[in-house]
Amino acid sequence: MAADLELDPVDRRILAALQSDGRMSYEQLAAQVHLSSSAVLRRVKRLEEAGVIAGYVALVRAERIGLTLTAYISVRMEKHSGGDKRSPMDDFAAAVQAWPEVVECVSMAGEMDYLLRVVVSGMDHYSRFVMDTLLRHPSVQDCKTSFVLSSVKATTVLPV
Numbered sequence: 001m002a003a004d005l006e007l008d009p010v011d012r013r014i015l016a017a018l019q020s021d022g023r024m025s026y027e028q029l030a031a032q033v034h035l036s037s038s039a040v041l042r043r044v045k046r047l048e049e050a051g052v053i054a055g056y057v058a059l060v061r062a063e064r065i066g067l068t069l070t071a072y073i074s075v076r077m078e079k080h081s082g083g084d085k086r087s088p089m090d091d092f093a094a095a096v097q098a099w100p101e102v103v104e105c106v107s108m109a110g111e112m113d114y115l116l117r118v119v120v121s122g123m124d125h126y127s128r129f130v131m132d133t134l135l136r137h138p139s140v141q142d143c144k145t146s147f148v149l150s151s152v153k154a155t156t157v158l159p160v
Helices: 009-020 026-033 037-049 088-096 123-134
Strands: 069-077 102-107 114-120 140-147
Touching: 009 026, 009 037, 026 037, 069 088, 069 123, 088 102, 088 114, 114 123, 123 140
Parallel strands: none
Antiparallel strands: 069 114, 069 140, 102 114
């Protein structure tokens, strides 16, 4: 879908502008990229339909709503036999969707199978999540955690 779409320099300027301010009007966006409002509207709709623009969100500062601890948890899964209809990896991937503390989960190559970015209110919340949720999942064999001390760079902007 999106891989078939050729992005020209104007599309890239539109994407850069919207990543900086997704609430700007089409008139403001048109002025910024030097097109008419109708041409910008057509291009944005095309980018949305192609899946290049996945959606629009409000970015919430975790610490402002009491989520002051971020941890990266490496998870190793139990090895499974090929006889199961659904693999432990599938079960885990489905379970993660229901865990609000997990804001990102990626499958990894190497020693560990998954890397979770977890945001919680503090060490007690973290401990409850790991002991009562993560380690109780039948597919999880082990986990290792690294805690964020300070954020050096955090952005949602992709280099278009």
